[in-house]
Amino acid sequence: MAQKQQDQELLQYESRIKVPYTWSVGEVGSRFLMELKENRKIWATRCPSCDMVFVPPKKTCTYCFSDIHEWVEVKDEGVLQTFTVVRYETPLIPGKPPYIIGIIMLDGADTGLVHLIAGVPHDKVKVGMRVKAVFEEKRKGHILDINHFKPI
């Protein structure tokens, strides 16, 4: 695109940053994702000091900074705390708009899990509705091994 100022054509340089990344999940996160993959189960970690149960799991408590070693299983269903129906297109989403993103408080957990919501008309989604995880048939140890959460 070229514009002019003081009779000088103004150039722009179209470019991109394409540095490839390979992020470490770490032991704690790997255990969580492998449980999704192998057993379709959602595991959390529990803080020994303040008893908070974290999903996704933490190695350290956000609130009291204690080291966490204890694992607890939480249910694959819970309560929708908030949601949005996304109307714009982005290459970063698996799927086409409109689609729904929500935060779910799973039964047994004390922190919300951000995930996709589907299997419900957009005007029927409500804060407070119960939802359940729908697992992918082919799983690879990834947060999207849960395809989405659907209303019960």
Place this chain on the structure above:
Amino acid sequence: MNGVEDITIIGVGQTAIEREKPADTFADMAYEAVTKALDDAGMSIDDIDNIVTTSNDFWDGRTISSMAVNDAVGAGLGKNITTVEGDGTFSAFYGMCRILSGSYKNSLIVTHVKGSISDNIHITNGIFDPIYMRPIGLDSLNTAALQMRRYMAKYGISEEQCAKVSVKNHANALKNPYAQIKKTFTLEDVMDSRLIADPLKLLDCSPISDGAAAVIISGEESAKKHKNAVKVRGVGYCADAYFLGDRDLADANALDMAASRAYESAEIVDPLSEIDVAEVYDAFSYMELMWYEGLGFCAPGGGGKLIDRGVTEMDGKLPVNPSGGLLSGHPVITGGLIRLIEACLQVRGDAGDHQVKGVKTALAHGVNGACGQSHCVWIVGR
């Protein structure tokens, strides 16, 4: 907190906020803001003994984004320089500490961004953790929508109440020569604007912008008598938990903490009565209501009623964002520093057509991270 009573802000400068500045590099924008701030302070670059630049490598598309502006802000003269990555209110805090530490007398704080050169969705997706949140496609828009819904659900706030913020701030922007969007919008305009991510509509969102800003902070005794000197009375900043599910998005606990620290230093007990004008980080309309609560202008959940009662209108008890706020122009990184500049102009009586009468004490607010995770609050006054 102690010691801020020795600190004054003696020069401010900002570029016009525009959708795109095709003739200006980062350095050109920074140079314009710096020279304006120096002029405003009646100083030359020789009077500056240290510099804090402020930029973000993701927004600028460049690792070490500060490298683009060093010459244009005076580092080529061999001055001690550093760089904060985050909102300008945070770098101003560091600039102030560099004086309080006894190391320097006058700090030049500079911020810049060019939202026009990249894609907001890609840049803000990068805020989110790549293991659990980035694959869900989170960005600044859809997470704001999650927060807005949560806030509305918890406290019974209506979409109309949020929309009123947009109407108010856009009306205020008509009188600000630096604002990007200068257009009158009615409540219906906002409510009928295109859905971005329910319940967030186009006119609930701030635009994409280019801009730079600079302030000069002084610790010199003589600066207190400077014609443009504005006293710093208190500053506080604080961060909340990172994962969106780790906090109740409806509550601005970190802002509450940051504000408490600033108020303690400024000896403010009843902010609604003691503060004359506030410039807050209204990246989205609903946020302004949440920030009223975090800043203690009302109780949690009271933001909707405050806007209904007109308390924060230009002629209200505590006008908020007389400049038009970020909803009328949002150069990220620079956004908070412009709030601080506007607060200083209000205290000086130099805000022109959007001047609030009789301002003695003003508040400025900046934010880092998604959904207002980290806040910085400044109190300035005569």
Place this chain on the structure above:
Amino acid sequence: MTNQGVDLLTINSGEAEQPFCYTVGLEGSKFLTEIRDNKRFVGIKCPKCGKVYVPPRKVCGPCFTEMTEWVPVKDEGYLHSYTILRFAFLDPETGKEKPVPYGYAFIRLDGADTDFQHYVEIKDEKKVKIGARVRAVFEEKRAGKITDVKHFVVID
């Protein structure tokens, strides 16, 4: 349950990239359009210290002075310093490796007081030395980019 013996996973960004459309600015545009349209180098001169900058920019850093005076700079100069790159790395713009070896040089163009960074041809490595005279070779098709200069060649 414990973490013992768990497979350590990684997450890959795959083909993800961030698009940018960088602003060249007034001075940079003048420089690049001169090369594109006229195969000519221009520099910008500081009114205070007299230094001629290539590539041009608005502010002379050491003087903190705005510059507006354009001066011609030759497409010849000497190698101020250089290296020959022999290991390949990913180009962040393409995500692919550039072929090696190639010469990477800082060239002091006649009439300029700063170095111009570019490739130097290394067909005859013996001739590539600090102080060697070099000349720009321009691309036939030019697009207003720094790569409108193909590389520099040693001329003596």
Place this chain on the structure above:
Amino acid sequence: MAKEKTAIVATGQTHHRSSRLDVNGIELIHEAVTRCLEDGELTIDDIDAVVIGNMDHFEGINYVDTWSIDGSGAFMKPIIKVTTGGTTGSTVGHCGYHLVASGMFDKVLAIGWEKNSESDTTAAITTAFDPIWDRLVFAGAISGLAVEAMAYMVKYGATEKDAARVAVRDRKHATNNPYAQLRKEVSIEDVMNSPMLSDPIKLLDVCPRTDGACAVVFASEQYAEKICDRPAWIHGISAKHPYNYLGDYDWEDRLPSMQMASKELYAKAGIKEPLKEIDVMELYLPYSCAGLSWIEALGLCGPGQAPKLLWDGVTDMGGELPINPSGGVIATNCIGATALLRISEAAVQVMGRGGKRQVPDVNTALASGFGGCFWSDVTLLKSTKPK
């Protein structure tokens, strides 16, 4: 002088490795923070504010200050991110110093980290340079350094062998440091025979890529001696970042930014003969030749005299002024942490906590940072309180 006298009272670092798949970035940071708190017998509740830094495009994480909360312990605390490229670590350290010296906070945790295994390091570094002027024809960080080495060697007659002597020293020192990544000695022949990367720099002349983190606690006078029996007091800092473009740099002039920074620092701290008055240096030397020209910039000897100093053993352990007892950057380079590690290691020497890498009787230590466009930061630490 400073309003509040400020000292480093605790340090912590990870065991540095080329890759740490067992932890994500947040957990890596947490390791260094935990070790640092343990070193000072502190808990996170003792910390008033946090400073953190790295380079965004190495991990592809935007807003690391807010992202890192679980690792840094900054939940409901003030946290700020500072970053200046290679000098990020010293920038972090200097920020920690100013925040305490200002009187605004009593105990500040400063963190530098990098997980270089998560991206292609050279591709990521290349994004540090100007997209219009530098990036399209840029040849990676090593080539930039090679250009400098070439100019220095041609002008002053130093040789590749002289440079190799620096790598041999640092790698030998690293064998004493349990945290270092490369802990195997190399010989002059090993260095000379290693593959040429970018003339005249060979594989064993340069730093590795590292996953690692470093954390340091700065404390005010009121707390410093309660936390640490021999705190490392900050006596001066300087940060000079005078260039935007590599083409503006004067290749033969032996790191002018370091000359400016050290001159200012010595004036502040009253140092006249650095070689005699300073007991140990931890320098950010990302490649071997820097260990020649940059110590000239630091005023340890005249132009072109560094090779003699090296071969005479002056900078070895047991020499008059040991440089990099930790093994330095050639043994470990987690970039955002690297310059903070220099400050941390200098503090460790002053505190007398260096174990096998301890230099006897350290009263004065200097740390440097290098990065960006040939920028330099310096920090001076002493066992005695500033006046």
